[in-house]
Amino acid sequence: MLCHTLDLARLNYSVDNPRDLCASLDNWPRLSLAQALDSALILSGTNVMRLIFHLRAHITDERLIFAAERCPMLKRLVLPAWNHTSANGFCAAIQKLEELSIQAFEARSSNLFLVNNWHSVRRISQLVLKREHAFIDTLGLGCLETPAKVRQSFLVVPHELHFQVVHYFLKEHIRRTPDYKVIVFCTTGMVTSLMYMLLREMKMNVREMHSRKPQLYRARVSDEFKESKRSILVTSDVSARGMNYPDVTLVIQAGIPADREQYIHRLGRTGREGKDGEGILLLAPWEEYFLNELEDLPLDKLPLPNVDRETKLKVEDSMSKIDSSVKEAAYHAWLGYYNSIREIGRDKTTLVELANRFSESIGLQRPPHLFRKTALKMGLKDIPGIRIRA
Structure with a gap:
């Protein structure tokens, strides 16, 4: 079966006809999308000239490179948003295409659309774009601002007290605000789960949202929170952008955001449409x-x-009732997140000391083990305090 255009932005793949047009792939789990890509590329032989991914698809390095190898005649390639692939996979795929089809690919016209910091994708831009490319800033440096009517404040407190302090701020806000609507941002999905379970144990009207939850679950919780009053959403950064929750009265950011831009996007969930808001x-x-x-x-x-x-x-007491597997997953996620932040992760000994204090603060008797491969990858194998799984 020959297929010159493989449009995975609209394709709902079936074995009988890989070009059946159906619903978009927004709600597909990643495995199904991967199977569709692999099968469609195999069935089409090496005849694909136009390969189009959905903007929000998540593609692994291996499948991106596989797609490049299967498409030596490719003339048009539309990739997902760059932050839904890795820089390594993106660059490797482009290099593979250049190796396989130098003449066709050198004549390409390339457009790179960014919503993130330009400097963070410089390596990709140098590979994808011509040397004389034009950079067009449609926002302007001063356009990413915090809402004017949002009161912003911060508090520096020992990390082991963060759960207690979040609970304190929530109780105080609920006492002052009858129709409260609060979003609590956490650093990772598993830390989000831990915070959610803790607040639920403490009888708060709370919901949970992060990328480890299925898309249908996230859509349902999002709709519920939009319509609700007197409720709390505990979330990772999946709710930081593109979500319009009306009448949010308070945003709490527990732990350091990835960068200034993320702080502003999180804060922007409150104070919308000219209304008052508060951010901590x-x-x-x-x-x-x-x-x-x-x-x-x-x-x-x-x-x-x-x-x-x-x-x-x-x-x-509420923390002690949470299953230890949730706490262990939160520890691993916490360690991975802060290890990835250069200012904190570069001192591995201090990082592990902080992680183990976090482990103790959530009620674990001992820090959980890491797989040897994980410890090696994170540069933590021989750091005192790290426990390696036998």
Whole structure:
């Protein structure tokens, strides 16, 4: 079967007819999309001249390179948003195409659309675009601003107290705001799950959202939160952009955001349509350097809240009821996240000490083991305090 155009932005692949047009692939699980890509490329032989991915598809390095190898006649390639692939896979695929079809590919016309920092994709731009390419800024450097009517504040407090402090701020906000609607951003999906379970144990009206949840679940929770009042959404950065939740009264960011831009996008979930809002950034002392990125923003420093002994005991008791597997997954995710942040992850010994204090604060008797391969990949194999699975 010959197929010159393989449009995976619209294709709902079936064995009988790989060109059946149906619904978009937004809600497909990644495995199904991978199977569709592999099967369609095999069935089409080497005849594909136009290969189009959905903007939001997630493609692994291996399948991107496989696609390049199967398409030596390719003249048009539309890839997903660059942050849904890896830089290594993206570049390897482009290089493979250049090796296989130099004349056709050298005559290509390339457009690279970015929503992120230009410098973060410079390597890709140098490979994909011609040397004399034009850079068009449609936003302008000063356009990414925080909402004018949002009160911004920050608090620096030991990391092991973050769960208690988040609970304190939520209780205070609920007391002051009858129709409260709060979003709590956490650093990773598994830390999000841990925060959600803790607040649920403490009888709060809370919902959970992160990338490890199925798309249908996320869509349902998103719709529920849009329509709700007096509710709390605990989420990872999947809710930082492109989500319009009306009437959000408070955004709490627990832990350092990936960058200044992410801080602003998270904060932008409140204060929409000219309404008032409030944002609180919660940092550990070793995350305080991040405030330098926000020095031009109107942040006020909050005093350390007085969390009473009864609340502390209640948080500890609720944490003790959460399954240890959830805590272990949160530890692994926490370690991976902060290891990836250059300012924190470059000192591996200190990083492990901080991770093990986090482990203790969530009620684990000992830090969980890492697989040897994981420890090697993270540069942690011989660091004191890291436990390697036998």
